[in-house]
Structures are given as C-alpha cells and as structure tokens.
Amino acid sequence: MPSSVMLTSNRGGDHASPAAVSAVGLRKSYGDRTVLDGIDLHIPAGSVFALLGPNGAGKTTAVKILSTLITADGGQARVAGHDLAADPQAVRAAIGVTGQFSAVDGLITGEENMLLMADLHHLPRREGRRVAAELLERFDLTDAAKKPAATYSGGMKRRLDIAMTLVGGPRIIFLDEPTTGLDPRSRHSMWQIIRELVTGGVTVFLTTQYLEEADQLADRIAVLDGGRIAAEGSAEELKRLVPGGHVRLRFTDPAAHRSAAAALREAALPHARPRPGGRTPADEALALRIPSDGSQRELRSILDWLDAAGIEADELTVHTPDLDDVFFALTGGTDPQPGRPGRPEEDVR
Numbered sequence: 001m002p003s004s005v006m007l008t009s010n011r012g013g014d015h016a017s018p019a020a021v022s023a024v025g026l027r028k029s030y031g032d033r034t035v036l037d038g039i040d041l042h043i044p045a046g047s048v049f050a051l052l053g054p055n056g057a058g059k060t061t062a063v064k065i066l067s068t069l070i071t072a073d074g075g076q077a078r079v080a081g082h083d084l085a086a087d088p089q090a091v092r093a094a095i096g097v098t099g100q101f102s103a104v105d106g107l108i109t110g111e112e113n114m115l116l117m118a119d120l121h122h123l124p125r126r127e128g129r130r131v132a133a134e135l136l137e138r139f140d141l142t143d144a145a146k147k148p149a150a151t152y153s154g155g156m157k158r159r160l161d162i163a164m165t166l167v168g169g170p171r172i173i174f175l176d177e178p179t180t181g182l183d184p185r186s187r188h189s190m191w192q193i194i195r196e197l198v199t200g201g202v203t204v205f206l207t208t209q210y211l212e213e214a215d216q217l218a219d220r221i222a223v224l225d226g227g228r229i230a231a232e233g234s235a236e237e238l239k240r241l242v243p244g245g246h247v248r249l250r251f252t253d254p255a256a257h258r259s260a261a262a263a264l265r266e267a268a269l270p271h272a273r274p275r276p277g278g279r280t281p282a283d284e285a286l287a288l289r290i291p292s293d294g295s296q297r298e299l300r301s302i303l304d305w306l307d308a309a310g311i312e313a314d315e316l317t318v319h320t321p322d323l324d325d326v327f328f329a330l331t332g333g334t335d336p337q338p339g340r341p342g343r344p345e346e347d348v349r
C-alpha cells in the first residue's frame, strides 16, 4: 500500500469545478507534537467531503483552522474564494460551523437561541423572527421552541445547532462529528438534513469516525493518519484500495463444516478467522471464507471447485471490502473507539 493515495472520481472530484475549500501544505503543531504535517485539500462547491481518522488524528484541528478559529503554522488555504490568512472576516461571513464546540445556550429557549443568532448576523428584527420560525419548522423544533434548550434531547440540540448555523445563510458548513452520541433514528434524520443542505447548494465538510456515515454521505473521503492524508477518493475508490473481498460459506452441520474446512486447507485456501480483537458469533463459528474479487469468472471457478470437492454450504454470500477494511489498512490497524464502531452489525471476520 503506498503511503498516500490520491484517486480521482467523476462525482464531486473534478478539479476543474470551483473549489469551496482548497488548501496546500497546511501544517499545525502543538509544542513538539506535529498534528497536521502538510495537508492538501480540494473540495468542489456543492459536494460533501468527509475527513475520516482515528482519535487525535487532527480532524478537529483541520476544521478549526479552516473555519478561522485557530491559525495554521504553515501552508495556504482558500475558503469560499477568500484567503484564510488575508481575509478571515470574509471567510467567517461565508461559513457555518457546528460540532463538538456547540453554540447552543441551554439556559435560553430554542427560539431565543435562534433570535440571538439573527441579532449576531444583524438581521432586522422582523426578518430575524421570520428566518428563526422557518428554520425551527424545517428542523422539527416548532413544538419545543419555547422550552429551554437544556431540556432538549441530543438529537434536538444538534438540530438546533445546525438551524442556528443556517441563520446567516452560509455557503459552506463545517460539521465536526455531527452524529457522535446520537441514536440510530436521530443519526438517520441528521443524514437526511445534511443531504437536503447539499441539495440546496451548500458545501458540507464533515469529520466523522463513523465509516458508514462517510460511506452514506460523502462524495469524497480523505483518511487522515499521522498528520497526513493517507488516501483520498470516493468510498468506492477507497474500497478498491484494500484486499478483503471474499466469498463466505456458512454451514449448519458441524460435520459438513469440518470436511469443507479440511478440503479448503488441502487446496491451500485460507479459512475463516476472526478479525483481531473481534468476536466470533455463533453462526460465524461455522463459516469459511475464500478470498475473491467477486467477479463472475472467479465465482464460477469457486462454484466449480466446491462441486468438485463435494462441498455444499447452506449459504453462500459475496463480500466486497467496506470502509472498515480501508480504515484498518490505512490507519495502522487503529481500532475505532469502543462505543463508536464503524458498522457494528457487520459480519465479523
């Protein structure tokens, strides 16, 4: 695997289209710890870009630099057509930021939070009320508008946070781990909100540890590791970078499983083993896997071989590599944090 891989994509990866965010050689250190060691980015307007990386990889640092909250030690960046160093005010006027450093004030109501934001953007009073009501409605917060934000659920707070960000009509939105800690229903509703933002022409820069989130939403994904971008491309392109495709055979009869495993060993084909640190569910104990690229030709030859060896599995499924495989391969096998898994219901291999 090359140390850095840049792939091109037809979807959202065209360098000829105007860039919402572009950066060359961004660097940032804290003391002698280099957090960003020369990051290049090109994010076309109207696309969703996901910055993926393990804990402490520098995702939030990148967002803070690009949203002018902190300055880089080196490199250049343009956001919404404005130079970050020369014109940070213009950058601030064009962007919205939500995430780990939420702007929601829990002591006041959702509506008051929105009106405060409208004041900050110098909207006339009537216009501010109109925009606040419209956004509260759009984010399904009208019923809770008069309640203190501290009483909101995690999903409601995130929705309010995004609604507040939209008061100023930003063209680019930075979402730092937008769904961390949300239950599956709230996560899906946040994904829908993000998709609608993009349909409305907004560019979304999101950081996430959820591989499925990047897979679902992003036109392009960059994997940050060791201060550098280890690979960049569409989800499909990244998946093609790593081995992991296989045909999985599952048996219900332990004797059939044993004889199939013996036949596979004789044929020098590796059989199923749990991923390091992984579980082995009951049905996995009677499963075998055969490396395969999933092509018709390979499948035919595997089926021919199974017939010839007299192996009859109860179930045969074809697996292509997923973003988990990419993440593990590119980030030095760093396990996602417990409780923040990529795809918890996925097949454990």
Ligand SMILES: Nc1ncnc2c1ncn2[C@@H]1O[C@H](COP(=O)(O)OP(=O)(O)OP(=O)(O)O)[C@@H](O)[C@H]1O
Residues within 6 Å of the ligand: 030, 035, 053, 054, 055, 056, 057, 058, 059, 060, 061, 062, 209
């Ligand atoms: N103000 C600071 N002073 C010193 N070190 C810092 C500061 N901010 C961040 N760091 C360090 O920089 C590294 C990157 O932090 P950052 O928050 O950007 O990572 P991250 O990829 O967003 O991680 P996470 O997924 O855990 O939020 C970490 O080692 C962190 O401890």
